Amino acid sequence: MATLKAVRGTRDLLPPETALWNRIEQTARQVFARYNFGEIRTPIFEDTALFARGVGEETDIVSKEMYTWEDRARAQSEKAQSLTLRPENTAGVVRAYIEHQLGEGGKLQKLYYIGPQFRRERPQKGRYRQFWQIGAEAIGPPSSGSESPLRDAEVLEMLATLLDELSIAGWRLEINSVGSAADRARYNEVLRAALEPVAPKMCADCRRRAVTNPLRVLDCKVPEDQPIIETLPKIGNSLDQESKEHFAAVLAALDAAGVPYHRNARLVRGLDYYTRTTFEFTHGGLGAQNALLGGGRYDGLSEALGGPRAPGIGFAMGLDRLVLTLEAQQRALPETIYIDTPCDAYIAPLGEAQNAPALALARELRKSGLRVEIGDGTFRLKKSLEIANKLAWRIVILGEDELKSGIVTVKNFLTGLQAKVSREELSAYLKGPVGRNPA
Ligand code: AMP
Secondary structure (H helix, E strand, C coil): CCCCCCCCCCCCCCCCHHHHHHHHHHHHHHHHHHCCCEECCCCCEEEHHHHHHHHHCCCHHHHHCCCEEEECCCCCCCCCEEEEECCCCHHHHHHHHHHCCCCHHHCCEEEEEEEEEECCCCCECCECCEEEEEEEEEECCHHHCCCCHHHHHHHHHHHHHHHHHCCCCCEEEEEEECCCHHHHHHHHHHHHHHHHHHHHHCCHHHHHHHHHCHHHHHHCCCHHHHHHHHCCCCHHHHCCHHHHHHHHHHHHHHHHHCCCCEECCCCCCCCCCCEEEEEEEEEHHHCCCCEEEEEEECCCHHHHCCCCCCCEEEEEEEHHHHHHHHHHHCCCCCCCCCCCCCECEEEEECCHHHHHHHHHHHHHHHHCCCCEEECCCCCCHHHHHHHHHHHECEEEEECHHHHHHCEEEEEECCCCCEEEEEHHHHHHHHHCCCCCCCC
16 A cells, blocks of 8 residues: 655654754744733634735735635535635734734734744745744734834844844844835836836846836846846835835834844835835855745735734744754753733833834843833823833833933832932843832
């Protein structure tokens, strides 16, 4: 009798390798908890329409790679339904956000997931048909600060920390801004015009894309086309003032937090609801499939799915690729902490100028093992106090004076007392007992 095997593109994970998988997942959970992200688990299959709308009908994923079937009706009154194994998790998370009205009350939702995804791709090293992703999304109504460049920088800084804590050496962050939907439409026209004279010299795919979706020409990997692509106009020149400022603020916050990055004007996403920041973390050790993770802002996605306005930013990281990268460099990773208690501190920047320094401070405190949430410089102090009171034991106030003097104001919600603490002593201070603290 012929022996049965795991289906092409799927595989069994066996000990001792599974121990490494567990340690990566634990480290991710621990880092996410420090940044106040909570776990969401969505179904592995969804209505096909979710991905058609949420990922985009014209993408490779939806047009070629989905495992879709007609689910038979069980009763005469029921209709057959087209279902799909999830090829990614952002659409499912945003569907859940809408379905459970998670934006009510003006709250920013910070959600992470860990789980298998399915795409009918041509299998090769680092590319499977069932693979695992670890991802996170920060999404909320505009009043929650979900549009703030500080959120983008926080997510990127968290990823830098996670990769460092996983002891992944030599990662590279590439970043770009694709602007608003209007910026992109403008750029598409500029690009289409620039491609007209040169497209005939390019590969067949590019010749087609030059007409149907010019942005995707920038993804072309054919070596002969690269010199032509280098001469094409850059999207950065088509951004409006607001998008330029948003991007500059993201980069300034990354500089302040000490996260290295490389600007890559070719990094784009073709769909209308992808806005502003886009990024990728790559690793040289992975070969052709060198992307460890990808992500960006999707300010129009909730509305594309029929939900309320809910700007957001997120990423998805390939767990299989992390394992491949790590297998050579296994090290002991820390224990998991859980997020069912308030954060140690909430940092409230008192103006937009304090956003970047606030991120730098949060990074310092989180590195020392504290669980910290961060507000936004556009919030009034009263609003920050209200949010902080629900989320954290203490609020750390960071205004212009505090920045100049290096002494911050800390208010303890349990005792109601307030204290001035120097930056050097802040971490030790916040690690002290909440109830018995003098402040
Ligand atoms: P994407 O959702 O296509 O932006 O992918 C995000 C990340 O998931 C990539 O950077 C990869 O690390 C990982 N990934 C995507 N597709 C696969 C696959 N077929 N096999 C393994 N990892 C994948």
